[in-house]
Amino acid sequence: NAGVTQTPKFQVLKTGQSMTLQCAQDMNHEYMSWYRQDPGMGLRLIHYSVGAGITDQGEVPNGYNVSRSTTEDFPLRLLSAAPSQTSVYFCASSYSRQGAVNTIYFGEGSWLTVV
Amino acid sequence: SQQGEEDPQALSIQEGENATMNCSYKTSINNLQWYRQNSGRGLVHLILIRSNEREKHSGRLRVTLDTSKKSSSLLITASRAADTASYFCATDGDNYGQNFVFGPGTRLSVLP
Secondary structure, eight states: OOOEEEEOSEEEEOTTOOEEEEEEESSOOSEEEEEEEOTTSOEEEEEEEEETTEEEEOSSOTTEEEOOSSSSBOOEEESSOOGGGOEEEEEEEEOOOTTSOOOOEEOOOEEEEEO | OOSOEEEOSEEEEETTSOEEEEEEOSSOOSEEEEEEEOTTSOEEEEEEEETTOSEEEETTEEEEEETTTTEEEEEEOSOOGGGOEEEEEEEOTTSTTSSOEEOOOEEEEEEO
């Protein structure tokens, strides 16, 4: 049981380049999300999904795209990287059930630098 | 807008002392969770308290919840150097397991 796996761990991009951060979970969680974490701030929600084929925007969605073709995978795409997207990105998953203990499981993070 | 706000932003204590961190939030919740993040790592779940609970214990951790004040506290007793980390509270608003909102965290340093 690997939990939440995200790749790559580190990436340097040039302004204008595109890339995809991969995220996979093996816990059959309905809910998956992407957060970014910047110094002095908490985690801010970028996009989330409540199940395969369903995605929605979070607090800071601009410049990012997501899809959820399977329950397990939830990739995050940077369409045209900008220096403001330099951050640490975390993928997370959880159950999404009324009355359940919906603990969030996080990946180890992806450090992205845009130069 | 952020739902959770931790206080203090940073806390430095000696090993063996107790550490108390507070979290305030703005809207009604189903549950409130505390997470820990070691430097350079992902967040790890510590403890969850439901909206109908007032206090919960797990090992050296004690969490309280006051829904009338929209606040929670995390107490770590007999702290150890290994407790050095950032601690975050997270709330789910009125969504079960969805769109958790995190505060900026409290950076705890436990000095040996």
